[in-house]
Amino acid sequence: MNFGPVTGGPGAPTVFDPHSLPSDDNVNAYTFCVELKGSQWFLQKGKMIAYYGRIDFNGVGNGRFDRLLRTSFHSPMHAADWVVAEGQGKMLLADRAFDVNSYDLDDGNLTIRSGNLLAYQPSLALKQSIVPGFLTLIGTGKFVAASNGPVVFMEPPLRVDPQALVGWADCPSPCHHYDHGYMSGVIGGLRSLTGIGGSSGEEHQFEFVGAGTVLLQSSEMLMAEQAIGTVGAGAEAAGVPGAGYGGGHGQQGPLGQLGVPRMPGQLGDIQRRLGL
Amino acid sequence: MPFRELNSKMVEAQVIPGQKMFSQRGAMLAYRGEVSFTPSLTGGQGGVMGMIGRRVANEQTPLMSVEGSGTVMFGHGGHHIQVINLTGETLYVEADRLLAFDGTLQQGTMFMGSQGGVMGMVRGQVTGQGLFTTTLKGHGSVAVMAHGGVIELPITPNRPIHVDPQAYVAHHGDVRNKLSTALGWRDMVGRGSGEAFQLELSGQGAVYVQASEEKL
Amino acid sequence: MLAVDLTGDAVKAKNGSMVAYDGQMAFKKMTGGGEGLRGMVTRRLTGEQMTVMEVQGHGTCFFADRASEINLVNLRGEKLYVESSNLLCTDAGLRTGTTFTGLRGGATGNGLFTTTVEGSGQAAIMSDGPAVVLRVSSQYPLSVDPGAYIAHTGNLQQSFQSGINFRTLIGEGSGEAFQIRFEGEGLVYVQPSERNTIGGDI
Numbered sequence: 001m002n003f004g005p006v007t008g009g010p011g012a013p014t015v016f017d018p019h020s021l022p023s024d025d026n027v028n029a030y031t032f033c034v035e036l037k038g039s040q041w042f043l044q045k046g047k048m049i050a051y052y053g054r055i056d057f058n059g060v061g062n063g064r065f066d067r068l069l070r071t072s073f074h075s076p077m078h079a080a081d082w083v084v085a086e087g088q089g090k091m092l093l094a095d096r097a098f099d100v101n102s103y104d105l106d107d108g109n110l111t112i113r114s115g116n117l118l119a120y121q122p123s124l125a126l127k128q129s130i131v132p133g134f135l136t137l138i139g140t141g142k143f144v145a146a147s148n149g150p151v152v153f154m155e156p157p158l159r160v161d162p163q164a165l166v167g168w169a170d171c172p173s174p175c176h177h178y179d180h181g182y183m184s185g186v187i188g189g190l191r192s193l194t195g196i197g198g199s200s201g202e203e204h205q206f207e208f209v210g211a212g213t214v215l216l217q218s219s220e221m222l223m224a225e226q227a228i229g230t231v232g233a234g235a236e237a238a239g240v241p242g243a244g245y246g247g248g249h250g251q252q253g254p255l256g257q258l259g260v261p262r263m264p265g266q267l268g269d270i271q272r273r274l275g276l
Numbered sequence: 277m278p279f280r281e282l283n284s285k286m287v288e289a290q291v292i293p294g295q296k297m298f299s300q301r302g303a304m305l306a307y308r309g310e311v312s313f314t315p316s317l318t319g320g321q322g323g324v325m326g327m328i329g330r331r332v333a334n335e336q337t338p339l340m341s342v343e344g345s346g347t348v349m350f351g352h353g354g355h356h357i358q359v360i361n362l363t364g365e366t367l368y369v370e371a372d373r374l375l376a377f378d379g380t381l382q383q384g385t386m387f388m389g390s391q392g393g394v395m396g397m398v399r400g401q402v403t404g405q406g407l408f409t410t411t412l413k414g415h416g417s418v419a420v421m422a423h424g425g426v427i428e429l430p431i432t433p434n435r436p437i438h439v440d441p442q443a444y445v446a447h448h449g450d451v452r453n454k455l456s457t458a459l460g461w462r463d464m465v466g467r468g469s470g471e472a473f474q475l476e477l478s479g480q481g482a483v484y485v486q487a488s489e490e491k492l
Numbered sequence: 493m494l495a496v497d498l499t500g501d502a503v504k505a506k507n508g509s510m511v512a513y514d515g516q517m518a519f520k521k522m523t524g525g526g527e528g529l530r531g532m533v534t535r536r537l538t539g540e541q542m543t544v545m546e547v548q549g550h551g552t553c554f555f556a557d558r559a560s561e562i563n564l565v566n567l568r569g570e571k572l573y574v575e576s577s578n579l580l581c582t583d584a585g586l587r588t589g590t591t592f593t594g595l596r597g598g599a600t601g602n603g604l605f606t607t608t609v610e611g612s613g614q615a616a617i618m619s620d621g622p623a624v625v626l627r628v629s630s631q632y633p634l635s636v637d638p639g640a641y642i643a644h645t646g647n648l649q650q651s652f653q654s655g656i657n658f659r660t661l662i663g664e665g666s667g668e669a670f671q672i673r674f675e676g677e678g679l680v681y682v683q684p685s686e687r688n689t690i691g692g693d694i
Contacts, residue, residue, distance in 0.1 A: 013563060015679060017627040030621040030684035049640035050624075050682045052632055094640070094684030097561075097621030148354040149285035157308065164305035164351065205306075216306055218285030218351040424559025427493060427512075435514055443511035443556065485512045487493040487556035 018052040021090050024102065024142060032093045032100045032144050040086040040122050042073065047118045053089015060084055072122040075135060078114065093118050098146035111136045112167035118144040131174070134167065149218030156212060159205035164216050171212030177205045278417045279359045286351040287359060287419050289376065293345050296379030300352060301338040303375050309346020341379070350376045355421040358484055362416055362448065369420055369446035371410040378416030386411050420446050424487035436478035439485055449481015493556040494581060494616050498549050502584040505555055507543035509580055515551015546584065555581050560618035563681065567612060574617050574643035576607040583613030617643050619683035626682060628674045635671040639686030646678020
């Protein structure tokens with residue numbers, strides 16, 4: 001008998017010890033190793049899977065970090081979700097078997113979906129983006145982020161489905177783009193009156209223009225995100241920053257969950273149930 | 277036009293004026309250029325009758341047509357994507373696994389019950405895909421979604437392949453399918469080994485199997 | 493996905509994990525994980541559920557389960573401790589059983605008992621994302637999040653460690669988090685993902 005892996009299956013397992021683990025680099029596509037030499041890292045709770053050595057984890061609320069917070073952490077909404085790791089050793093970070101990657105910023109800025117950020121060096125400053133659900137990192141240093149599938153880098157001009165957006169660097173903030181051809185077209189007009197025909201699900205995108213880089217992930221479906229990164233309103237629409245306005249719709253139907261703003265006149269869930 | 281695989285979960289397609297594409301609604305991740313996405317009641321072909329046929333066939337995956345000029349990136353739900361290039365043969369696939377495909381491909385639905393008689397009907401029940409399945413025929417590319425990675429298993433006349441109906445993704449070629457049991461009836465009571473029914477595919481072609489027994 | 497070439501011999505696999513095969517295969521449900529009556533009673537009592545089938549035949553059989561990543565473990569007489577839900581497939585010659593895990597099971601939410609695989613041969617274990625294998629030696633103890641732990645081999649002592657301070661502003665729903673600390677000599681398999689656990693919150 002022979003156990004053989006199929007393409008994409010396991011290879012010969014590598015056994016790691018504290019010496020063979022990489023320093024501040026990926027162990028594999030899904031696991032990242034951070035080396036601490038008396039230094040500190042900000043770490044989102046629930047992302048550390050194992051560590052060697054002596055590492056202390058303290059909530060950011062710990063008074064000792066007052067100075068550190070003043071320079072590197074400016075997000076009161078997320079305070080309860082972050083800890084500071086400090087000490088000597090190597091720790092492994094991973095998140096829901098997502099792809100993880102590290103990014104180096106050199107006096108730059110990058111905005112990222114808050115649920116995708118795993119850890120960052122205190123030499124970076126973390127701030128809340130004006131786009132709800134996103135965090136901006138400013139300065140020089142390294143951070144680690146997760147994505148569902150490898151991140152794809154794109155240059156503007158580009159229109160992106162909100163749920164596929166991981167983040168962006170250097171771009172001016174994205175604006176909303178609605179497909180008005182859809183709304184005002186003949187079929188669109190009929191649809192907005194009767195609700196027949198459903199929506200293509202693509203009436204709304206984030207539009208990026210100017211110089212910069214846009215980071216996309218291969219998924220439109222976000223894994224269950226912890227209730228972080230949402231600011232006030234918008235918390236109810238999973239993964240769609242700033243959606244969920246128009247609280248008049250007592251319940252968001254499947255369309256709402258898909259991040260499609262409900263159009264006036266849409267019958268909502270019925271059309272979907274009928275498969276139209 | 278072929279799909280370019282950006283990674284295992286994302287494909288890119290060029291949209292050229294005059295060449296329509298179809299994709300599952302909501303599967304667009306990003307685009308560049310002037311591209312319009314129009315909900316398609318009928319899947320673009322077959323008119324009203326085709327639509328009714330699809331409704332009856334319970335193959336109600338909402339499609340949208342993609343037209344214009346630019347580049348579109350498709351992906352959905354973090355599912356793995358398998359690009360299948362057709363050169364004249366027919367691909368059999370469940371409609372809800374279709375991510376995107378060339379508009380030049382001829383769409384149809386096939387009554388699976390017509391293959392294998394009663395057992396074919398049981399097959400539909402078992403796989404939960406109903407008695408109808410979508411067929412795509414012609415020359416072009418199809419992007420199919422699967423839960424977990426996909427392997428392609430060739431089928432040759434003297435080497436039939438048995439597949440768990442839930443792990444079955446699609447097949448093409450001149451293939452007959454029939455439902456077989458590897459167990460006695462006694463073992464099927466109480467779920468048995470869980471492998472009570474198997475889909476036996478024989479003939480000439482290939483079958484795509486996903487690394488999971490979950491539907492999408 | 494795991495491919496197993498069989499030439500008349502047999503493997504034990506998790507119930508319903510076959511996705512495809514070619515050649516001739518016979519599937520047989522094994523009551524009580526193939527451990528005989530006594531094993532069955534033990535499993536009933538311990539709550540470590542495992543439904544196993546035996547696959548025998550000639551050809552290639554493909555196994556997979558919920559798109560999990562598959563890791564092969566070669567055993568040469570040592571004992572593998574693995575949560576039964578993470579065990580996909582073993583050589584038919586390997587013995588499986590249950591063992592008391594101590595308190596760890598309580599924190600991982602997997603019960604107080606775990607499955608052991610013993611003998612010489614190969615076992616395939618599943619993880620959410622490819623597992624990382626970490627060596628534990630006397631000078632390098634290892635701390636693992638309970639939700640990321642999937643299996644271990646060797647002579648390891650486990651203990652709970654709760655030295656994590658979440659002294660937040662107003663004790664904001666954080667509480668203490670646990671890790672399992674492994675000491676001794678052996679290998680620990682961790683997955684790049686965390687099950688929901690009572691303990692691990694870091």
